Amino acid sequence: LVIEVMGRYAGYTALVPAMAGASDRCVIPEYEFDIERLTELLVKDRRDNESNYSVVLISEGAMFEGADMIFSNQETDAYGHKKLGGIGDMVSAEIVKRAPKYNKGETIHTINQRMSYMTRSGQPDAIDSIVPMAYGNLAMDLIMQGNSGRMVCLKNGRYDHVPFEVVTEYEKKIDVERFYDIERYRPHYHNCMGMPQFIMTSD
Missing domain, CATH: 3.40.50.460 (Phosphofructokinase domain)
Known part of the structure; x- marks a missing residue:
């Protein structure tokens, strides 16, 4: 196959x-x-x-x-x-x-x-469902705080956010x-x- x-x-x-x-x-x-x-x-x-x-x-x-x-x-x-x-x-x-x-x-x-x-x-498993839920809520928190130009992520196993430039720099x-x-x-x-x-x- x-x-x-x-x-x-x-x-x-x-x-x-x-x-x-x-x-x-x-x-x-x-x-x-x-x-x-x-x-x-x-x-x-x-x-x-x-x-x-x-x-x-x-x-x-x-x-x-x-x-x-x-x-x-x-x-x-x-x-x-x-x-x-x-x-x-x-x-x-x-x-x-x-x-x-x-x-x-x-x-x-x-x-x-x-x-x-x-x-x-x-079909999504538990991780497929939990991670986007957390990402969405974290993104909304950033918007409410007026914090733009950020990307939500998992960093060292923890939810975090980083500058957009991280995605494009390499x-x-x-x-x-x-x-x-x-x-x-x-x-x-x-x-x-x-x-x-x-x-x-x-x-």
Whole structure:
């Protein structure tokens, strides 16, 4: 199963669910991937799974080794960004082509799902409900105080607010060396001592 998710320049939407166990592998924009290696890993994952399937999450901005981003068309949005889409289709096709090499010559069929905004449409859990409630009330408090130009946030595990400039002063991307296993195309699962609850949310 190949699932394409949002993520133009940063792979959090692929890496965090993978860390939570939603997939066997994930590929992210911050690191170009080798399709041959990915295919080999997924075939092994499928073989090791008694249900006989494996899953890879692919950020829409992920790139094949030595290639560029895949765009669905040449149209641009209000910020001049071309619309991404199609990397999942290409990965699926390449896996079908290469899988027999690692599966005793037998073909493996793939299912490709482009999740896009569907990933935001699931039933909310307690955190999904509590955090926006707190954000909304904190924002109203700031408005009532005449305090503008601020963004509500969670900082060091506590509700806070920061200047808008924090959002635009740099691109927040995954620290590959710290959080991503480039040999196994999955999150690192070590060095969690002292990290915040959701691991990659401390910066």
